[in-house]
Amino acid sequence: MSIITSESLKDTVTVLINAAGDNEHSVNNVIIKSLAKIANTYPNEVIAIFCEFYKDTVKVNTTLLGNIIKVLEQTCVNQVRKLDPKVATELVSSMLRAMTENAGYEPVTQLGASAVLVAVGHENLDLALRSLINQLSPATVPHYTIPHTLGTLAAVNTHGVVPHIKEILSKMLPLLSLVKQDGLKQAFAYAFGHFAVAVSEHIGDNVENDNITSIKENFVTEFTIIFDVLYNQWLPSYEPKVSESVLEALGPITRLISERQFNETVNKFVLSLLALYRKPNINYYYISQCLSYLLSPSTLNPKLGLNENVITSINHVLFHLVVLEPDYDQPQTVKNHFEVLRCFDHMARQYSDQTIEGLLHQCKNNQEKDRMKAVIILTHLTTSSQVFIDNYSSKFITLLKVMTNMEHGVKMKKLLVKAIVGLVYRNCITTPEDFSMIEFIIKHCGFEGPANVSFYEISDLQDTCKNSLILMCNTVTSIRGQLRSLLLSALTVEDLTPSMSTVAHCLTSLFQNNSNVIEGETVKGSEIKYSSDLVFVRCITHIVDPEQKEKNKNLLVFLEDYSGDVHKNLKNSWTIELQRLLKFVDKSESREQWHSMLLDLLVSAVDQVNNDKWVETIATLISKQILSKKQHPMIKGVSLQYLATLSCHIPNAAVVESTLKIILFSLKSIPMENCEYVSKAIGIASRQHGEFILNELDAAYKENESRKGSKIMNFLSSKNSKTELEINIVKYALITCYGKVAVDCLDAHVLARLGDNVTSILYDILKSGPAFDMCKATVTTLYEIGKALHPAAHHNVVLRNRWQLLNAVLEQIYNSNLEKRNVELYPIIVKASNALTKLQKGILPEERNTILRVLFNSIFGELSSFKRKYEADGVDGINDILAKTLNDSLILLHQLIKELIIQSTCLSTIDDLIGLLTEWLRHENDEIRTASVLILQVIFDTYIKNVRLNYETPSKFGQMGYLLGLVVPGIADTNFPVRLTTIDCIKLIVQIQDLYEGHTIEPGDQCMVNLTRLQNNVLTNDLNMISDYCVVLCNTITPKIPHRHTMQFIESILECYDSQEHKSVGISAVLDAFFIKKGQDLFQNIERIVEVMLSTMDEVNEDARVKLMRPLTSLTRHHSNAVTAVLLSQKLPLKPCVVSCWHHLARDESLSEAITENFLRLMTSVELYEDPYHVIDNHVAALQPLTLISALGEMLQESTMKATCKAKFSELFSVLYTTLACYIDAEPPAYSHSGNKMQERFGFVPNRESVRLSPAKITINAFSAFLEQADCQKVREACSLCLSVEHGDSATTLLELAPILGGAVSRECPQHLAKLVSRVSAYAKSSLPPQRCAAHALLADLLNYRCNDNNVLIESVMATLNTGWKDTCDRVRATCLRGAANVAQLRGDGRAAHLTHALHALSQGVDARSDTYVGGQGACGTRTARALAGSRRALRHATIRQRPPGLDPRAQPAAHRARPRRRGIRSRAVVDIAEDTSVHEHGVSAAAGTFHSSVRRAGGARALRRAGRPGRELAAVLLAAPVRQQPRRGPGEQIHLETSVQDLQREEIERPGADAPAGRGPPVPGRVPVGPAAAAGRRAALQRRQLSARRRPLPALRTRRAQAARAHAAGSALRGTSPHQRQVPRGHGAGAGRVAVGSRAPPAADQGQQPRGQAKLRHGAGEPVPRHRFGRNEPAIKCKKLVTTPSVLH
DSSP: OOHHHHHHHHHHHHHHHHHTTOSOHHHHHHHHHHHHHHHHHSHHHHHHHHHHHHHHOSSOOHHHHHHHHHHHHHHHHHHGGGOOHHHHHHHHHHHHHHHHSOOSOOHHHHHHHHHHHHHHTTTOHHHHHHHHHTTOBTTBOOOTHHHHHHHHHHHHOHHHHHHHHHHHHHHHGGGGGGOOSHHHHHHHHHHHHHHHHHHHHHHHHTTTTTOHHHHHHHHHHHHHHHHHHIIIIITTOSOHHHHHHHHHHHHHHTTTSOHHHHHHHHHHHHHHHHHHTTOTTSOHHHHHHHHHHHHSOOSSSOOOOOOHHHHHHHHHHHHHTOOSSOOTTSHHHHHHHHHHHHHHHHHHHHSHHHHHHHHHHHTTOSOHHHHHHHHHHHHHHHHHOHHHHHHHHHHHHHHHHHHHHHOOOHHHHHHHHHHHHHHHHTTOOOSTTTTHHHHHHHHGGGOOOOTTSOHHHHHHHHHHHHHHHHHHHHHOOTTHHHHHHHHHHHHHOGGGGGGHHHHHHHHHHHHHHSHHHHHHOOOSSSOOOOOHHHHHHHHHHTOOOTTOHHHHHHHHHHHHHHHHHHOTTHHHHTHHHHHHHHHHHSSOOOHHHHHHHHHHHHHHHHHHHOOHHHHHHHHHHHHHHHHHSOOOHHHHHHHHHHHHHHHTTOOOHHHHHHHHHHHHHTTTTOOGGGHHHHHHHHHHHHHHHHHHHHHHHHHHHHHHHHTOOOHHHHHHOHHHHHHHHHHHHHHHHHHHHHHHHHHHOOOHHHHHHIIIIIHHHHHHHHHTOOOHHHHHHHHHHHHHHHHHHTGGGGGTOOOTTHHHHHHHHHHGGGOTTSTTOGGGGHHHHHHHHHHHHHTSSSOOHHHHHHHHHHHHHHHHHHHHHHHHHHHHHOOHHHHHHHHHHHHHHHHHHHHHHHHHHHHTOSHHHHHHHHHHHHHHHTOSOHHHHHHHHHHHHHHHHHHHHHOOOSTTSOSSOTTHHHHHHHHGGGGGOSSHHHHHHHHHHHHHHHHHHHHHHTOOOOTTOHHHHHHHHHHTSOOOOOHHHHHHHHHHHHHHHGGGSOGGGHHHHHHHHHHTOOSOHHHHHHHHHHHHHHHHHHGGGOGGGHHHHHHHHHHHHTTSOHHHHHHHHHHHHHHHHHOHHHHHHHHHTSOSSOOHHHHHHHHHHHHSHHHHHHHHHHHHHHHTTSOSBSOTTOOSSSOBBOHHHHHHHHHHHHHTTSGGGHHHHHHTHHHHHHHHHHHHHHHSSOBOOSEEOOSOHHHHHHOOEEOTTGGGOOHHHHHHHHHHHHHHHTTOHHHHHHTGGGGGOSSOOHHHHHHHHHHHHHHHHHHHOGGGHHHHHHHHHHHTTOSSHHHHHHHHHHHHHHHHTGGGGOHHHHHHHHHHHHHHTTOSSHHHHHHHHHHHHGGGGSOHHHHHHHHHHHHHHHHHHHTOOOOOOBTTBOOHHHHHHHHHHHTHHHHTTOOOOSOOGGGSTTHHHHHHHSOHHHHHHHHHHHHHHHHHSSGGGGOHHHHHTTSOHHHHHHHHHHHHHHOOHHHHHHHHHHHHSOOOOOSOOOTTOEEEEEOOHHHHHHHHHHSTTOOOSTTSOOOOTTSOBOOHHHHHHHHHHHHHHHHHHHHOOOHHHHHHHHHHHHHHHHHHHHHTOOTTSOBOOOOSSTTTTSOOTTSOOOOOGGGOOOOTTOOOOOOTTTOOOOOOOOOTTOOOOEEEEEEOOOOOOO
16 A cells, blocks of 8 residues: 555544544444445554554543444454454554453443454454453452453354363462452353353363363363352342353353262252242343253263252242243243243153153143143143153143043133144044044134134134144145045034135145045045035035135135046036136125126036936035025025026926925025025026916915004014014015016016016005115116016017106105115116116107106205215215215116117207206216216217108207307316316217218318317316317317307307306306407397396306406407497496496407497487486486496596597597586486387386486596596596585586686696687587586686687687577576686787677676576676676776776666676676776766666675775765665564764775875875774774674674675765875785675684685784774764665575
8 A cells, every 4th residue: 555545544544533422323323334344445554543543542532432443343353364463463452451441331342342352363362362361360350351251252262262261260260259249240150151161062072082071070170169159159149140140150060060069969059040930030041041951961960860859849840930922022031931841851851750740730730821831841842852752642642632622711722732733743643533633623723712702812723723734734644644534524514614714725735735645545444424515515605705715715726626526527627617716716706796606607517417316416415505504694595596506407396396495485584684695596496487486476475465464463562563574574575586587587478477467566565655675676676677578578578557667766766764875776766767768669758857857856966965975974985885876876877868869869859858957067066067067978979879860850950059058168167077078078069060061070070189189188277278278179169160059159158157267267268269250240149149248247256257358358349339339238327247348348448449439429429318308397317328428437447548538538528528517417317228128119117226326426437537547637636626526506516617627628738728629619509508508618718718828719719609698598698708708818919809799798698687596596697797897807908988888778677677686796897897997987977877776785885895996986976875675574684783984994994905004105096095984984893793793693694784784884984084094905806805795794803713705804914903983073874774685695
């Protein structure tokens, strides 16, 4: 090895050695394996490295050292011959250090090192011995490992160590007195014992050289000393381990002491050993081992001289140490047991008389345990002691004969069997009398013990007897002849029947292996007689149970070898039949099939023998077997069948009659379990003797019926009840026999009698509601008769009451006396129905439907509850039987359906069957759907195979579409078998269609190939994959569906649609693919298709509804108008399914655009009200436009409508806006659409859901959604006022909404303004006033924003308004006059061009004479006045020198007749016009003369408070006239007030912008200053307001008081004005400084509250209001009475 390799190896080994002390056990194991692998390759190097490591290490970890020593031990054992002497020396030195370094007990390290030294000693014994001997010093006790290692070396290397034993003993013996520790004593004893064994073996090897004495004498002295010390000093130790080590050593030492000393001490020593058995802490095995050394004969101590009492003590003690059943889980107990038996063997050899006689005497002991122990010991002596065989075996056999008859214990019998087997093997049993003991073994091969004995013990005894008997037959050749005769005789003995299997097996072994020897032997003594025919009969009657496979196999194999002895003709020819039976032995064949094969075997034997006498003999023997003793029901039943079979081959009539009598006699006393076998036997006999059998059965039935007593007697007498039970059993057996006769008998006369007489009996039984067993037997017999009569129809054998019998059979499904076992009868009921159906061709459709309906309901109904029962009961066996019963019923139902179709192969039959099956095809239960689709496949398959097309059959297959729609949903069923069978059904439907079309299905037809390929890809639960293959299926079958069948297909497939996920995905995918492919051809059926789809959507959950939207969308792409027309015809409010349809259609951009176009077209051509001629005052929304708006509102919820809304903004805006104007105050429709066309013709359907409808809300929601989708958020927010409106006044709402919309649209949507004006202008010519009003209102308010300075739009708007000023509707004209007022907002030329026309329109409006109020608003004149008032600021800068038309005297009549509020409004308009124009040049008196005094009072005060100088002058003139009292009064309308000029003064001072004291600001030019009197008047008015606020009068009264106060204050202020007062500036708003009309009077000033709708009173910029007091000489005006009219709320 190179230096580098050596260094690497050293480093590697050193690392592994250092790591060998790891705490993890798994790591240590890996390190040990690695080191062991390296050490096997480099043993010297690894050992040297370890030695060097160990030498350099002062203290080594114990775990590490122990692991390394394990590696060294393994290396030395495997590679000891490769060790270098130097390395071996170092290793021995290191191991000695490891052994002796620690004085404590460390077995892992110390004993491991000892083992390494022993391994080294194999090749280097001198080195190891010398190292160990050198550790023995005369004055020092060695380490315990030193003697232990020396002893081990002596044990493994005897010849090498013996020469050194003398020297070793010379050094160890002086140290015996110094050994005090128990562990050291154990080590010394261990070494001395192995030294003795080594010397004894050395002496034994030199026996032939006669050196025994010399060798022994060489060690006698030393071992005598050792024996003395061990026996006298160490054996009595209190430590059991020391005593056991000493005992283990004393046994071999006793052979090396002197003979004299041995003879002197042996008796004492034996007694001492026997006494040690009384110490429970000592292991008995070491005592027995030492005793065995003493008792065993040896050349060193040839004669053992024991006293009689010692011999007796030994036998007594050892006898009780025998174990009855050794426990192999406790090895020491088992070892001691066999050591004790070895001692008895030695004792029987040297002291046979005392020992064996005592044991034989113990066999007669009363205690069973003592007898068992004696048998165990004697059995052992039988196999091991020749002395016992020669002198005592006969006595033992005599005792065994007695014991086999007397002993009853199972364990004792097992011991007796072992003893008998031992005697047989030693050839001690030779006479026939002795062979009775072998019969004891045969008997117990099938022993059945008492109930108190465990099954394990009985089975163990049986196995022991079987194995013992088989071994004797195979191994003991001397008694084969006797065994053959004994075993053959045992086959014929009834008591030995349970052992027949073992006996047959043993006989087979004797026949096959030792045939020549058996034939040449002669049986000693008298032969055992047996009959070969009886052996044959016994064998065939005991192989009837197919469950006993081993027994049947053994008997059949035996019969094959024994067939020549039964009859010479069977020796070779019978082999085939037996071999056929042997093949079926290991298979799980049914009992009936097995029995049938046995009958065939008997028939074959009869045919082969061909001897009538032999047949009669066999029949006689079987009869004796039947009559002799009670047998098992199955054996007796099959024996009767054997007898019936033989009766068909016996020519002797007397023998036949006696044989049949035996069979028929068994009916009278037959248990229920035997009825099946007896009836089968009678059926077999009826093959040749049908008339005789039927006569006997009829007589027996009549006799049995005559034995019936009354029910009262049966109730009172238990004997009569028992008799009734027996009668029912016999009746049951007779009914069963009738059925078997029908099965086996071929005589037409017998069948005719069965059809006439027996069926009547069966019908009566069925109508009486029999119990389960009787019902099953009756229906079965009826089935057998019907089945037998069908092929006998050519003999004119018919069943006349077939339909009555069929009804009776079907009624048994509902029989209440069946103990809830009706399901068990389903298979036989279906079979009987099928058999009865076959008897007569041309069954009526009503009968056919009745049969199938009953069977479907019963079988499928049970299937639906089967899963629940299976989970609830938890009885697997019962549930498995139930499942098998239902499966059998379904299979038989297939046959019945085939028969029905064959009898009537026409499409009407198919229709009837499918009509009955449809509900089950859609059932929620998986098993039912699977069974239903299988039946459907059977229907189609049977039809296509049996249909014959001729002139009588239809020329078209009109059901294809319906059938495909019914079947196709199964392709997405959750149950995989349903999917596979569905494809098969689709194939058959397509084939039927091709058959009717005259097409030939080629093997490579593409449709069939695609369907077959699809069948391999449907087994998945992935929804996407299901959708994909459903599309493939639809594309495959669509070309096969004629156009006339498409509607059938769609309706049928939608009927199957439900909420189940897989099915909804599959059906929707099929419909989508179908509509894509054939949607263009479905125009004629669109309405029906959509209606069916909507009704289907209405019945399923949301997820399934969504999946159905996909095909609806595909259909809409082909016929959008037709589909939307159907959707629009749905009732309001819209159902969730219709709402979903609109939403999904809106998600398709192309469809949504087309639908929107259609909606816009429809909205322009329909009437918005139900009363198109406006006969009634209340407007009712029309159904169609409201449905349109509802649908549009739903569509506008989708984000995909954004593009459409932006593209058609003006159209949608104008439609929704004008419709909203109509529906603000409209009522919901009074009727709804009818799904019945006839009902639509003759009447209407009231809309019961109208209470849930709000046309205003529907339109508002749609309008809001539209604005949101059009990205007009600010427009939508501006219109939020109307979002909560449902019912209201359209005029009011429009007056509020139009300015908002006009401003928002002008600002946010200027790009749409031109189109919007055009579209809205079109509605200005509408026939509906609300639409015209809405259009003019929006256009009028657009003028307020100057139409974004677009002159073309201004011209267009003005052109539209010009027509509106002349509208016949007051509301429209009033709305247009707002636009006239807004003309003043125009710029430059535009205003100049249109102002004249606007003022003219306003003047015409002022002249309006209408008193009509619409929606709480004034009529045209009032609005015109307001328009005039509103235009004053705009007109301020105009140059109008002519008299305004409003001041024309023509307005006087209207002013006089107007209501007070209107008079006030008009007066303010006149004042404003006078103020803002040059009208004052004509003089205020002329204007004043045109108005009535009441008008002046109503409007003058307000004009005075807020007007400039010209206006205030005119107001003063108006107020100068005296107050007149009006004739009309109402409750609370008369007010008495006193006021003064100071009220108005104070009010003027407190107005915003009023004049301040001197020095605070310059006066405003052009204004009339207010003096102190006016201020005082205002302060007085304020005080009165405070007083009125405390009293809190009615709101209307407070308002009128405030108005009167202001009027009087204004008059006082006018008279008390001074030119030095500062001019009061105008208010900042239209209503600044005054109380709004209809609101409450302002509260007191100290309350700090602000009235609603009124600006806060301030003086300048937060300055305090100056307080003025009344002067002494200031005049005052007092008003006694003032009558006012309640104002109308604005």
